[in-house]
Amino acid sequence: MPSNHITRFLLFSSILCQSASLYAEVQISGFASFIAGKVINGSEFLADYPKTGIYDKDLSFSPDTSIGVQLTSDITEDFSLTLQLVNNGADEYQTKSTWAYLNYQYSPQISIQAGRKRLPLYYYSDTFDLGYAYHWIRPPADNYTWQIAHYNGISIIFEPRTTSVDSLFNLYFGREDSSNNELLGMFAGAPVNETWKNIAGFVGEFSKDWFEIRLTYMRSLLDREINNTQTDHNVRQHFQGVSINLYYDHLSFLSEFNAYERPQADIRVVTNMQSIGYTLKRITPHITRSELKQSQNSNGGDEHHSTNSFGIRWDYRDNIAIKIQYDKTIDKGINIPIRGNSELISFGADIIF
Amino acid sequence: MKNRLKHLIDHISNFKTRWPHLSIWLLLLSMLPINSYAEDDHVFLITGSRSNISSISKHDLRRIYLGGTAINIPEPTNPIINKIDISTYRLFLKNIMHMTENGYKRKVVKRVFRQGSDKIIEIKNLNELDNHFKEHPNDICFISSKHSSQMLNIKIIKTLW
Known part of the structure; x- marks a missing residue:
C-alpha cells in the first residue's frame, strides 16, 4: 500500500530530524507533490522517464507523487553536510537518497562538494522532484529522458563577483553505477546494468534583470550489460545544451535546446522545449511544446515524440501551488515507439515546508 | 549566403x-502593466544598531537575498524578508532584485534545495523585527521610512530608493 510507505517515510524522517536536531543545529526543509492523473485518450503516458512513472486509463497517484526531506547541518563555519531523502510514487514509494554531500565553503565565491548529487544535465535536473520550483506538473517529459540522474563525485561551484551579471560556474567529475536500470530495462525487456564513468561536466549560468542563459556540457564513458552480457564498453558519449529564459514583468518565456551523442553507436538525439507563462496575481496559465528526435541510424533508431501542454498554476498559499495540466503526446517512432499517442489530464498540489 | x-x-x-x-x-x-517606483516613501537598508556593518554593495545585497554569501562583508550576515508591508516587499523585489514575487520565491527555493543554502527568514510584525535585531545585530533588512522611525535596535546603512 503506497499510503503505508508514505507514513513510514514520514515517521522515519521525523525521527531522523528530531534525533539530528539533538546533536547539531540542523536546518530541515521539505517538499511534496501530490499529483493524480488519467489518460483520456490513448493507452499510456510516460510522465517520468528516469523512474518510469506511467499513467494509464485508471486514475493514478503514483507517477508524479513524491515527498522529500532535506537536512543541512553546519559542522564548522566552512563545512556543512546535506542529505536529501526522497520517496517517489514512481519508485513504488521507496525512499532513496538523492543528495548526500559534504560542502566546503572555500571562499564566498567558491564552494566544493563531495558526495552524491543530481547530474545537472538539463535546466531542471537539479530540481526535477521539486514541483514547486516550476509552473508545470512536471518538467516536459520529452526533454527529461535520461537514464542516469545522479552521480557520485566532486563538484566545484564558482560564483564570481561581477558588477551587473549574476553568474555561476559548476565543474563536476564523477561516476554512477546503475544496476537494474528502470528506464533501460523497460525498453530492453530485460535487466540492464549501466555505468557512466569518467564523467566530466560544466554548467554556466548567467542572468541579468529579465534575461537568463544556461550552458551545459558533459562527457563520459559508458558501460552496459543486458541480461548480464556486456554490450557496450568504454563508449564515449557527450551531452550539450543551452537554456534561454526571459522574464518580462509577469510574462515568462522558458526554453531548452539539448543534444546527446554517442558517435561510436551512431546515436544522436536532440530535444527542445519552449514554454510561455503569464502570471495574473496568483494564477499562471502556461503553454508548452517539447520534442525529442533521434536521427535515424543503421540500427533503425527513430525515437521521435512531441508533446503540447496547457496548464494552470495557482499559488494558493505562499508554500502551496495547486496545478492542473493537459498534455497531448504524438509518438512518431516506428522502430522505437514509446507509449503511442496519448492525452493526459493531471492535477494536484506542490508544497514546500 | x-x-x-x-x-x-x-x-x-x-x-x-x-x-x-x-x-x-x-x-x-x-x-502589459508597467510598474512605477513609489516616490512618496523612502526605503532603507538596515542592520542592528550594534553591528559593525557600515556599507553594502548592491551586488552583495543581491547575492545575500538570493541565498549566497556576501563578498565584502567580514561578518556573517543573514537577510530578513520584511513582510510587514507587502507593497514595500514587492517594490524591493522589483527595484533591487529585478524579479516578480513568484520568480524570486522559486529562485530561493531552488537554491535551498540545490545548494543547501539557509532558508530566508520572513518577519511580518514590527516589534518582532526590532527584537530580531537585538539578538542578531549583523542581519540586514529593507524597511520603509515610516516603519524605521518606530524601531529602536537598528541603524540605517543606506537609502535604497
Whole structure:
C-alpha cells in the first residue's frame, strides 16, 4: 500500500530530524507533490522517464507523487553536510537518497562538494522532484529522458563577483553505477546494468534583470550489460545544451535546446522545449511544446515524440501551488515507439515546508 | 549566403501583409502593466544598531537575498524578508532584485534545495523585527521610512530608493 510507505517515510524522517536536531543545529526543509492523473485518450503516458512513472486509463497517484526531506547541518563555519531523502510514487514509494554531500565553503565565491548529487544535465535536473520550483506538473517529459540522474563525485561551484551579471560556474567529475536500470530495462525487456564513468561536466549560468542563459556540457564513458552480457564498453558519449529564459514583468518565456551523442553507436538525439507563462496575481496559465528526435541510424533508431501542454498554476498559499495540466503526446517512432499517442489530464498540489 | 540575403529581403518586403499581425502584438505589449517606483516613501537598508556593518554593495545585497554569501562583508550576515508591508516587499523585489514575487520565491527555493543554502527568514510584525535585531545585530533588512522611525535596535546603512 503506497499510503503505508508514505507514513513510514514520514515517521522515519521525523525521527531522523528530531534525533539530528539533538546533536547539531540542523536546518530541515521539505517538499511534496501530490499529483493524480488519467489518460483520456490513448493507452499510456510516460510522465517520468528516469523512474518510469506511467499513467494509464485508471486514475493514478503514483507517477508524479513524491515527498522529500532535506537536512543541512553546519559542522564548522566552512563545512556543512546535506542529505536529501526522497520517496517517489514512481519508485513504488521507496525512499532513496538523492543528495548526500559534504560542502566546503572555500571562499564566498567558491564552494566544493563531495558526495552524491543530481547530474545537472538539463535546466531542471537539479530540481526535477521539486514541483514547486516550476509552473508545470512536471518538467516536459520529452526533454527529461535520461537514464542516469545522479552521480557520485566532486563538484566545484564558482560564483564570481561581477558588477551587473549574476553568474555561476559548476565543474563536476564523477561516476554512477546503475544496476537494474528502470528506464533501460523497460525498453530492453530485460535487466540492464549501466555505468557512466569518467564523467566530466560544466554548467554556466548567467542572468541579468529579465534575461537568463544556461550552458551545459558533459562527457563520459559508458558501460552496459543486458541480461548480464556486456554490450557496450568504454563508449564515449557527450551531452550539450543551452537554456534561454526571459522574464518580462509577469510574462515568462522558458526554453531548452539539448543534444546527446554517442558517435561510436551512431546515436544522436536532440530535444527542445519552449514554454510561455503569464502570471495574473496568483494564477499562471502556461503553454508548452517539447520534442525529442533521434536521427535515424543503421540500427533503425527513430525515437521521435512531441508533446503540447496547457496548464494552470495557482499559488494558493505562499508554500502551496495547486496545478492542473493537459498534455497531448504524438509518438512518431516506428522502430522505437514509446507509449503511442496519448492525452493526459493531471492535477494536484506542490508544497514546500 | 545569397539565398539567406534573398530570404531576408523577401521577409522584409512581406511586411505589408504582416503588419496587421504586428499591430496586434504591439497592442498586446502596450497593454502589459508597467510598474512605477513609489516616490512618496523612502526605503532603507538596515542592520542592528550594534553591528559593525557600515556599507553594502548592491551586488552583495543581491547575492545575500538570493541565498549566497556576501563578498565584502567580514561578518556573517543573514537577510530578513520584511513582510510587514507587502507593497514595500514587492517594490524591493522589483527595484533591487529585478524579479516578480513568484520568480524570486522559486529562485530561493531552488537554491535551498540545490545548494543547501539557509532558508530566508520572513518577519511580518514590527516589534518582532526590532527584537530580531537585538539578538542578531549583523542581519540586514529593507524597511520603509515610516516603519524605521518606530524601531529602536537598528541603524540605517543606506537609502535604497
